[in-house]
Amino acid sequence: MKEYQTSKIRNVALVGHNGSGKTTFVERALFNTGATTRMGSVQAGTAVMDFDEEEVDRNSSVSTSLAPIEFKGIKLNMLDTPGFMDFIGEVNSSLYVSDGALVFVEAVSGVEVGTEIVRQAANERNLPQILLVNKMDRENVRVFRVVDSINNNLDGNFVNLQLPIGEGPSFTGIIDLLKMEARLGEKSEVAPIPDDMVDAAEEARMALIEAAAEGDDALMEKFFEDEELTHEEIVAGLKGAMSQGLLSPIIYSAPEVGIAVEPVLEVLALLMPSPDERSFVATKAKGEEVTYKVGDTSPLAAFIFKTREDAYGKASYIRVFGGVLNSDSRYWAAELDSEVRVGSLQIVTGKETTAVSKLHAGDIGAVVKLGDASTNDTLCEKNNQIKLAPVAQPNPIASVAIHPKTQSDVAKLSQSLTRLVAEDPTLNWYTEVVTHETILAGMGTTHLDIAVKKAQSKFGVGFDTTIPKVPYRETITKTNSADYTHKKQTGGAGQYGRVFLRLEPLGDDAEFEFASEIFGGSVSAPFVSATEKGCRQALESGPIAGYNVVGIKAIIFDGKEHPVDSKEIAFQTAGRECFKKAMMGAGPILLEPIYKATVTVPADYMGDIMGDMNSRRARVLGIDQEGTKSIVQTEVPLAEMQTYAQDLRSMTQGRGVYAMEFYHYGRVPAHLQEQIAAQAAKEREEEG
Numbered sequence: 001m002k003e004y005q006t007s008k009i010r011n012v013a014l015v016g017h018n019g020s021g022k023t024t025f026v027e028r029a030l031f032n033t034g035a036t037t038r039m040g041s042v043q044a045g046t047a048v049m050d051f052d053e054e055e056v057d058r059n060s061s062v063s064t065s066l067a068p069i070e071f072k073g074i075k076l077n078m079l080d081t082p083g084f085m086d087f088i089g090e091v092n093s094s095l096y097v098s099d100g101a102l103v104f105v106e107a108v109s110g111v112e113v114g115t116e117i118v119r120q121a122a123n124e125r126n127l128p129q130i131l132l133v134n135k136m137d138r139e140n141v142r143v144f145r146v147v148d149s150i151n152n153n154l155d156g157n158f159v160n161l162q163l164p165i166g167e168g169p170s171f172t173g174i175i176d177l178l179k180m181e182a183r184l185g186e187k188s189e190v191a192p193i194p195d196d197m198v199d200a201a202e203e204a205r206m207a208l209i210e211a212a213a214e215g216d217d218a219l220m221e222k223f224f225e226d227e228e229l230t231h232e233e234i235v236a237g238l239k240g241a242m243s244q245g246l247l248s249p250i251i252y253s254a255p256e257v258g259i260a261v262e263p264v265l266e267v268l269a270l271l272m273p274s275p276d277e278r279s280f281v282a283t284k285a286k287g288e289e290v291t292y293k294v295g296d297t298s299p300l301a302a303f304i305f306k307t308r309e310d311a312y313g314k315a316s317y318i319r320v321f322g323g324v325l326n327s328d329s330r331y332w333a334a335e336l337d338s339e340v341r342v343g344s345l346q347i348v349t350g351k352e353t354t355a356v357s358k359l360h361a362g363d364i365g366a367v368v369k370l371g372d373a374s375t376n377d378t379l380c381e382k383n384n385q386i387k388l389a390p391v392a393q394p395n396p397i398a399s400v401a402i403h404p405k406t407q408s409d410v411a412k413l414s415q416s417l418t419r420l421v422a423e424d425p426t427l428n429w430y431t432e433v434v435t436h437e438t439i440l441a442g443m444g445t446t447h448l449d450i451a452v453k454k455a456q457s458k459f460g461v462g463f464d465t466t467i468p469k470v471p472y473r474e475t476i477t478k479t480n481s482a483d484y485t486h487k488k489q490t491g492g493a494g495q496y497g498r499v500f501l502r503l504e505p506l507g508d509d510a511e512f513e514f515a516s517e518i519f520g521g522s523v524s525a526p527f528v529s530a531t532e533k534g535c536r537q538a539l540e541s542g543p544i545a546g547y548n549v550v551g552i553k554a555i556i557f558d559g560k561e562h563p564v565d566s567k568e569i570a571f572q573t574a575g576r577e578c579f580k581k582a583m584m585g586a587g588p589i590l591l592e593p594i595y596k597a598t599v600t601v602p603a604d605y606m607g608d609i610m611g612d613m614n615s616r617r618a619r620v621l622g623i624d625q626e627g628t629k630s631i632v633q634t635e636v637p638l639a640e641m642q643t644y645a646q647d648l649r650s651m652t653q654g655r656g657v658y659a660m661e662f663y664h665y666g667r668v669p670a671h672l673q674e675q676i677a678a679q680a681a682k683e684r685e686e687e688g
């Protein structure tokens with residue numbers, strides 16, 4: 001592949017609701033530009049971009065794929081993101097390294113929840129956006145309906161950059177309102193505007209020019225004085241308005257049937273900013289933030305936005321923001337704080353790679369076997385260390401407990417989970433200290449299913465999954481004292497220890513404190529320590545249901561030793577048993593984790609969501625209306641949210657989304673506490 005300078009590159013993320021035709025668009029673009037000799041199909045499992053086993057199985061993308069489309073001297077680096085919202089992490093990292101977003105809107109469905117989510121993500125990164133109304137050839141397409149849907153459901157201003165010629169099966173091409181010409185058929189041949197569309201085209205062009213002028217005072221003046229704006233002025237006006245987030249042009253395509261594909265590529269090359277029209281913020285070693293222009297002469301900053309592992313090893317996907325990245329060179333990985341070697345540097349198309357000697361500022365490629373450097377790290381020069389901020393990602397909202405299938409899977413557990421998480425910043429794993437379960441957390445049930453399958457197919461590790469146990473805690477509500485004597489006289493030396501303990505509630509947030517009020521030496525210092533040790537053992541398994549005990553101060557205030565039989569082990573046992581006994585009389589309660597959950601749904605679903613949340617013991621904190629969406633903020637026990645990802649999907653036909661964050665521990669209602677205690681007793685019995 002030819003070497004491309006910064007000004008000849010365009011980095012565009014293809015984003016949109018699941019199934020809006022992003023991958024098919026890239027397949028067609030690859031085919032039309034001669035990069036492939038056969039058009040790949042998502043349905044048939046032959047798509048260059050959906051090459052992953054899982055993608056072939058599901059006929060849908062699960063991960064971002066790259067494709068450089070060489071088009072009229074420009075390299076369009078396309079980032080084909082998955083539309084299924086469990087993979088929002090891929091969308092976020094792709095937007096981070098893009099200079100613009102092509103937002104897909106399915107022509108029949110119009111704006112969907114996924115459209116809104118990706119648009120918001122692109123807005124947050126201040127990315128210029130073009131809306132592509134896609135699959136224009138489908139039965140039942142009504143252009144006015146989809147344009148209404150855009151105007152009614154999305155924030156912002158929209159203007160036609162093209163007019164479609166025909167709709168549904170009679171869609172044959174588009175009118176380019178900048179050049180005032182038609183583009184017809186599979187070859188997008190230039191033709192005069194059809195007679196019956198001349199007036200509509202004139203009118204639409206006026207609206208376009210007015211919109212282009214709006215972002216620029218000088219252009220606006222010219223426009224109102226009825227002077228013709230030149231082509232260059234209109235383009236500059238549009239680009240300016242887009243970069244300020246004032247305007248998103250609308251275009252049309254039907255990639256599966258090959259209509260109006262080239263005009264899309266032309267629009268991207270023309271209106272999306274080249275990397276050198278943008279800047280980036282980096283942090284120097286001493287913490288100082290600096291803004292640089294994207295360009296070869298800026299300090300080297302190459303950001304790792306994605307890591308992929310396969311049978312051949314690890315590939316790090318990199319976007320160069322500043323400087324030139326060379327193959328066979330040593331660089332500094334800022335986050336890792338260590339030198340790494342870049343061996344071969346590659347341009348990536350789906351799973352195919354082409355070696356290149358360098359990547360100019362703005363370009364995107366991959367490095368294989370990049371040592372220990374991981375996603376979100378920045379490669380820089382050792383003597384000019386700078387790094388970019390990590391890609392912001394949402395908190396996990398769904399989790400499963402992981403159970404290795406075989407003994408050999410047990411041995412590979414932590415290594416394989418660590419590798420999975422390294423590939424995917426929206427996945428997280430940990431051992432829950434209270435329940436001792438290994439938890440894998442992510443963005444939804446599908447996300448977690450796929451991760452578990454990946455562990456099997458890529459790392460050969462088998463996992464079963466279950467709904468995680470809730471990490472309850474136990475504590476007390478009032479002060480109580482007890483005494484306990486541990487006595488054992490069998491055979492040789494006996495054991496003897498007697499202690500008096502007082503337990504006081506410290507509040508849910510506190511862990512544990514221990515104090516001694518022994519005066520006059522009824523229990524000597526080593527045995528006081530042994531008693532404390534015994535109390536700490538008791539904390540590991542509370543008397544209600546065996547959960548961790550928190551929020552208690554234990555005070556030893558009296559006791560008795562035996563001149564021969566008292567040993568540390570005896571006081572440890574006495575301490576542990578006395579603690580349990582005292583706790584039972586101190587109003588013991590169960591605490592449960594409470595989360596803050598924010599649910600966003602189309603307003604029509606509001607009633608259902610509120611009713612459902614009520615049945616989940618939630619407390620509503622607030623309700624907001626944003627456009628056509630309702631946002632409900634609640635405080636809700638984790639125990640009630642274990643299957644919410646599926647439940648919300650079925651309640652809203654996939655149109656609802658939610659986010660969760662830990663809030664605090666709260667008291668379990670008494671009747672539930674009884675159930676949980678009974679269940680725990682049953683489990684203990686079963687375990688023998």
Ligand SMILES: Nc1nc2c(ncn2[C@@H]2O[C@H](COP(=O)(O)OP(=O)(O)OP(=O)(O)O)[C@@H](O)[C@H]2O)c(=O)[nH]1
Nearest residue numbers: 018019020021022023024060061083135254255256
């Ligand atoms: N009629 C019609 N169908 C299309 C067109 N483009 C794509 N499709 C079909 O729409 C379905 C989804 O297409 P994809 O290209 O996988 O869509 P995507 O946006 O990549 O989907 P995700 O990766 O799952 O978000 C497939 O069955 C395609 O065959 C089109 O131009 N016209």
Ligand SMILES: [Mg+2]
Nearest residue numbers: 022023060061
């Ligand atoms: Mg796709």
